[in-house]
Amino acid sequence: MTTRLAVRARWALIHEDGGPRIVGDRWIVVEGDRIAAIAGDRPGGVDVVVDRPNLFVLPGLINLHNHVFTESLIRGRSEDLSKALYETNLVYGLLMPFGQLAMQHLSPTECEAIAEFGLMQLMKSGVTTLMESFRAGLTDPFVAAATRAGLRFYAGPYLFSTPDLDIDAEGKPTYRAGSGDADAASLAEWRALHQRHNGGAGDRVRVILSPHATDTCGPDLLRATRRLADEIGCLATIHVAQSREEVEKSRQLHGRSPTELLEWTGLLGRDALLAHCCFSSDSDLDIVKRFGATVINCPRTFARGGVTAAFGRFHDHGLRTVVATDGYVPDIISELRTAGMVSKLAANDPGVATAAQLVDAVTGQAAAALGRDDVGRLAPGARADLVAVDLGGVHVAPVVDPVNALVWRAHASDVWASVVDGRLVVGEGRYLAGDEPAIVARAVAAIDKVTRIGESAGILGRAK
Structure with a gap:
């Protein structure tokens, strides 16, 4: 069954008339792995909804x-x-x-x-x-x-x-x-x-x-x-x-x-x-x-x-x-x-x-x-790769231009949701494919193991 997903954008960086432009108050509607529509009204029959007041939605980075x-x-x-x-x-x-x-x-x-x-x-x-x-x-x-x-x-x-x-x-x-x-x-x-x-x-x-x-x-x-x-x-x-x-x-x-x-x-x-x-x-x-x-x-x-x-x-x-x-x-x-x-x-x-x-x-x-025209843009028919960044934080507000706010004031922690091929992979700021603390613990244990070996081999002495 094809999943339908919708993301509410206070601002959206869409591709229209041959280039990118900012529009306000839109819903990005996804069906399967493609963007189906960029609509003004909330769509019906949606399986997954991402809705937060100050989201800037743009193509996945x-x-x-x-x-x-x-x-x-x-x-x-x-x-x-x-x-x-x-x-x-x-x-x-x-x-x-x-x-x-x-x-x-x-x-x-x-x-x-x-x-x-x-x-x-x-x-x-x-x-x-x-x-x-x-x-x-x-x-x-x-x-x-x-x-x-x-x-x-x-x-x-x-x-x-x-x-x-x-x-x-x-x-x-x-x-x-x-x-x-x-x-x-x-x-x-x-x-x-x-x-x-x-x-x-x-x-x-x-x-x-x-x-x-x-x-x-x-x-x-x-x-x-x-x-x-x-x-x-x-x-x-x-x-x-x-x-x-x-x-x-x-x-x-x-x-x-x-x-x-x-x-x-x-x-x-x-x-x-x-x-x-x-x-x-x-x-x-x-x-x-x-x-x-x-x-x-x-x-x-x-x-x-x-x-x-x-x-x-x-x-x-x-x-x-x-x-x-x-x-x-x-x-x-x-x-x-x-x-x-x-x-x-x-x-x-x-x-x-x-x-x-x-x-x-x-x-x-x-x-x-990459030689592709199906990613890097928000437009109907493009791959449903997108990111929604919450620009409602005190370090960002007020937002005059969402692109300016993203580059000069936003943080990675402001990323609220990401979608790849129509699938939500980051939701409410969390990585959805696994338990974050457990992933960190496993990685740190492996890194520590290599560090101990590097110390014994004298490699770390070169960096002092």
Whole structure:
């Protein structure tokens, strides 16, 4: 039987006449997995009703870059580092070693507990679609957690030429050259995972290509990724110019910047999503623009290291620019606020990175980056992915413009309800797929286990 659901909106961000606009006092009516109508009167014959006086209803928020697993493992250990430690140690001295320890010592059930812990936090901030990249061995636990949660999930099992970079006492990798055997093994594992999971959970689960970075994937693997993307017709995402050292190593090894390397190997295209690009030159960004690729801006993860990752720089360069959490703080609403503030400071201009641009970055622009027109908008016939945010709190009122209020004053705790494919997944601010305290307890126990192993292995000593 088809479920009918209705959400009362004091304000709604609907898609009409070719673009988004705010309307007042509407009911968003859902039948099955689609938006059936946007009506002025309360509909009859409804199975589920979400009704609260000051709800702002907008398309479900789309988060296209995240690593909640590894970031959860080092929570509380990546802030207030020295500049030298942050630049040399965060990725290769903490994130990757802790991820590897977890893979070696945790059971699939424990890995799934950490995955659900992170997904729950994101969903409670309004995320209905998530692109998550992780080591290939975590695919089954992540897909299981995302399926149970009801999330629309783009899984990105990593491709590596050099999956186990030698790390010295200072946390620096040696950047060993990749081998054809390593490339082939990584691609074969990806194909198997794609066959097993792509299209699962009523097509809410998709498996995409995720070569890790230009310093861990050789040119042959990047070329093979492009061939596979064309063969299967799927998206590809990769870290690009996320550190000065990566840019320097790319020039030393290949005589090209990371972006030029992607151009040379053919990976760039409208189906390519490039995470960070913090240390990309303007000429690099010109290349990205020419190929129509998307830049994923994750400002807060870099701000903790004193690095400016300004949404406004990429957006004003004419690039499709989306905002994502990178896993550091799994809260997409506060990430939007950070993106705006960092951009205004970087440009010394309060008019850049407006609330409307930032909300568009995680709705319409993010949907375009996915190559979809059935998500990222509220309109009859679109997928019933939506979020309802309560703007009635003292920290928000009075509301002059709900988009402005959402970005500059609202919190994740103001998310009252979220719907994915017509199913209520967050209700009255609660995650509905499981018991929240129990999920936290299971995850913390697994994280503590990895921490103890990391302490014994001397990994944590590198972060001091």
